[in-house]
Amino acid sequence: MNLFQIHHHHCRPQALFIPQTTPPRPSLSPPPHFLSLRNPSTLHGTIKLSLTLSPFSPIYLSRRRLKFGHFRVSKIAEQVWSNGEEEKKSSDDDELEEDLSPEGAVYQKTLRLVECSMFAAVAGLAYFLSNSLAIENYFGCFFALPIVISSMRWGVAAGRKTMVATAMLLLVLSGPVKALTYLFMYGLVGLTMGTLWRLGANWGLSIFFCTIARALGAMGYVLVSSFLIRENILALITINVHAYLTYILAALGINSIPSMNVIYVIFGTLLMFNCGFFVFLLHILYAVFFTRLGMKASLSLPRWLEKAI
Incomplete structure (x- = not known):
């Protein structure tokens, strides 16, 4: 018995015979044992395949090649779709080029991040080395400079991030005491x-x-040091000031003992004078430095300093 029988007909359509053993269902469609296609215009060839699943149930299948005229993609629609995709891709490329340009947002954010990180690393390393080599008093005026430069170039938020990054770096390198010392003595002033x-x-x-x-940073530094050594440094300072003032009054022939309120006022005045003189020197030094960097236009200098520079 031949399992596959192939017949080619060119004149009339062929029928598909599927024998069934189940009783037919009542419906308006043709009988289930006879299924045919009655459209010779769409029929080009028929291949009848006879498959024997068992000796008692032969199945005859018919494969026809049909033309589906309704499912056709328009060339105009395809062209419009492709043009839209090309325009979208070109616009995305243009936006990417604009973002990566020196005036783009992505480039500026990346540059700000890199500069703030660099300034924080330089400030932390300089403070760490100066403190380790005991030359902090000679280079203390430059520790707040990276924070000021970041604030001038990229805004207040960038200066604050530089200060925090420097403190975190010192926390890792030297511990919390050095990090707090930098924040109180130089970070607050620079910000x-x-x-x-x-x-x-x-x-x-x-x-x-x-x-x-x-002044607030200096007071914070004194309080932190007092907590660490379990000694009231502020009380020791005021007691020493009281003893010196009493000795001076006794040398002048004035027999009076100043009260503690007077001692506190004198101590606060001396502290503000010391901090004010230090800050004034920082202003002059940083003004000269920014002028040499070409940032004089962004500074608000007094007239006497502009004439001197």
Whole structure:
């Protein structure tokens, strides 16, 4: 018995015979044992396949090749779709090029991140080496400079991030004491100065607020040191000031003992004077430095300093 029988007909359509053993269902369609296609215009050839699944149930299948005229893609629609995709791709490329250009947002954010990281690393390393070599008093005026530069170039947020990054680096390298010392003595002063210079404040206001920030930082440093050594350093300072003032009054022939309130006022005045003088020197030094860097236009300098520079 031949399993596959192939017949080619060119004149009339062929029928598909599927014998069934189940009783036919009542319906309006043709009988289940007779299925045919009656459209000779769409019929090109018929291949009848006879498969024997078992000796008692032969199945005859008919494969026809039909033309489906309704499912056709328009060339115009395909062209419009391709043009739209090309325009979208070209626009995306243009946006990417604009972002990666020196004036783009992505380039500027990346440059800001790199510069802030570099300034934080330089400040932390300089403070660590100066403290390790005991030359902190000679280079202490430069420790706040990276924070001021970041604030002037990229804004107040960049200066704050530089200060925090430097403190975290010192926390890893030297521990919490050195990190807090840097924050109190140099970080607050640098952030205050950079913020006021970024906003274009005059020198009188800038020196006043920076002096307060320096004094508060010094007081914070004293309190932290007192906590660490389990000794009240502030009380020792005021007692020494009281003893010196009493000795001076006795040498002048004045028999009086100053009260503690007077001692506190004298101590605060001396602290503010010391911090104000230090901040004033920082203003002059940083003004000269920024002028040499070509950032004089962004500074608000007094007239006497502009004439001197």
